[in-house]
């Protein structure tokens with residue numbers, strides 16, 4: 001079998017899909033995207049395509065080695081995301097060739113279903129209590145919310161109180177039995193993160209996410225001294241080499257690699273195994289589309305330390321199109337009592353509606369990250 005063609009589709013709300021075709025009629029799908037940089041990743045995938053045409057799609061490890069190491073310069077969001085989407089498509093092809101879900105080719109299922117969580121509120125959290133109640137009524141047993149709006153290096157106690165009040169409102173609305181993940185979104189500096197984690201402790205968060213930016217991960221040790229809440233990070237970290245120092249330092253409880261950014265399905269399986277050896281859980285990041293989610297679920301199904309999965313159904317970014325819109329059978333992602341069943345179809349286990357993808361690609365998107373500023377005009381983290 002040989003790779004014949006790569007085709008990219010930029011589709012709303014902010015995604016980029018890749019179709020890899022082979023000379024034997026089997027094709028596979030991937031989602032190579034960096035949110036806000038779809039055209040840049042498009043260019044990177046197109047460049048990598050020069051090497052891929054005519055190659056055997058079954059040799060996934062070898063192709064990864066060439067794309068990752070063969071370029072001399074490596075890593076980072078753009079190159080790693082381009083490889084990730086290509087790698088997902090190759091696994092989809094392999095699974096379809098052997099008529100098996102990908103997890104069957106990676107050791108087999110070690111669970112029957114995967115717990116999922118739902119986002120509540122948007123980037124600027126308001127009315128979160130009601131939103132939380134609604135998602136619990138929808139069957140979710142775990143939720144995630146943003147902790148706060150922009151915070152300066154040293155900020156006011158009023159802003160801290162407002163953040164705590166919102167989280168208290170959610171805890172009161174849903175009771176003790178529901179997991180609440182609190183995403184600091186890397187928008188908090190070390191000084192205020194210490195304050196926030198301490199104040200949050202009585203509300204028993206399921207985890208605190210990206211308490212600081214990943215480039216400031218050395219601060220996690222100090223922050224962790226102020227709380228017993230599990231600390232999570234990793235959505236902006238790439239490949240085994242990106243995660244190894246964090247794991248070796250023993251300062252996180254959960255890592256959140258993104259299968260469309262970290263290097264793909266097998267690379268993230270390796271990261272998950274590294275994490276397992278350090279007694280660290282994984283909760284793959286996925287505010288993306290259906291192909292990325294399918295890739296995550298394939299990994300979760302064969303990874304014993306995957307404890308929960310992010311998913312984007314109804315998320316605030318999904319304006320115009322949502323998670324299920326590009327699938328022929330959206331029932332594969334049916335959530336029941338806060339879980340999704342193992343995908344059983346071959347490859348990624350989803351059937352992409354190519355006609356809809358082509359129609360949506362004609363519309364495209366120009367999604368960009370918002371730019372936030374502090375009251376004094378300085379740039380704030382979003």
Ligand SMILES: [Mg+2]
Nearest residue numbers: 183185209235
């Ligand atoms: Mg996050």
